[in-house]
Amino acid sequence: MKADHETVSIRLAGDRERPLIENLSQFYIYDFSEMETVGSRQMEFGDHGFYPPLPDIDCYWRIEGFRPLLIYVRQRLAGFVLVDTRSHRGGRVEHNMAEFFVARKHRRRGVATEAIRQILLLYPGHWEVAVAERNAAAKAFWPHAITAAPNICRLVRFEGNGEHWRGPIWSFRTVPFGVDK
Template sequence: MPETLLSDLSVRPATAEDRPTVERLWLLFRHDLSGFRGVLPGPGAEFRSERLDSAFAEAGWVPYLMTCGEHPVGFAFVRGPTAPTRVLNSFFVVRGARRAGVGLRAVREILARHPGRWEIAFQHDNAPAVSFWHRVAREVAGDAWEQAVRPVPGRPELPPDVWISFVVPR
């Protein structure tokens, strides 16, 4: 199955027609993160969705949808794709496609589409994410990457995020 996932992987900008699919993936993403942040859904079982809304409505954002054949397997939101520093604002791969190389290949494709300086945040308590993002940084930038801990803007009740930064060559 992993070879099939990689051979069928498509990473493309998401369209307005893709938004309902990305919204469902967003709920899975936020559910995964809730375990590291202790965040509960709202009364209607919804999670905050400002980044999702921004990715589809604001200039300066590019939402991506990842599929394997007809199956949606993840998404990514790039903020500032032409800015001096691009931010991979959100990145998610469904559990059934993890550990098969899908995430690494998808993120490499996205980074290559927007060469330049990048920043990516993740949660220190999310051990698989720490391992994944350190691997991405090493594969993309060798030893030329940095890591810093920063507070979550406007959310003092949350633990700080870990940020990595590196340059993707043109």
């Protein structure tokens, strides 16, 4: 499958679709759990056999600038994205890629890169993408995915200061499609 705008689509999740993101977040947390250090008390199942919900998940349906998005491949649910306005360098930013998840079945096929391309075209402005220091795959993926979008300018990589974030933070602007950078 060649991932492109005909096979991959992004939709804003409404209230009725919140359970989809909550359910998919279980797989997202599960994927992250393998990066926890031995003896960590983080990312443990609760007594009911599920992970606790993502922190502040309800904000994505209540706060201006917070966006819950769903990723579809050929009209089938394939992942989710949470965009907010929290900067990992302190303060606020127009758009922050807070959480990004594509189901394993669709990874390494261009789906994530195409989803990011579409999101960055949909929401022009100042962006940040922060990646946890321990997430080697994401550290390799994000610079490629960001620069694959046609409307990127002023891309800068920062290192988290250990207080707000540990790991790389990519800061950049996206311009509306068709506008010169």
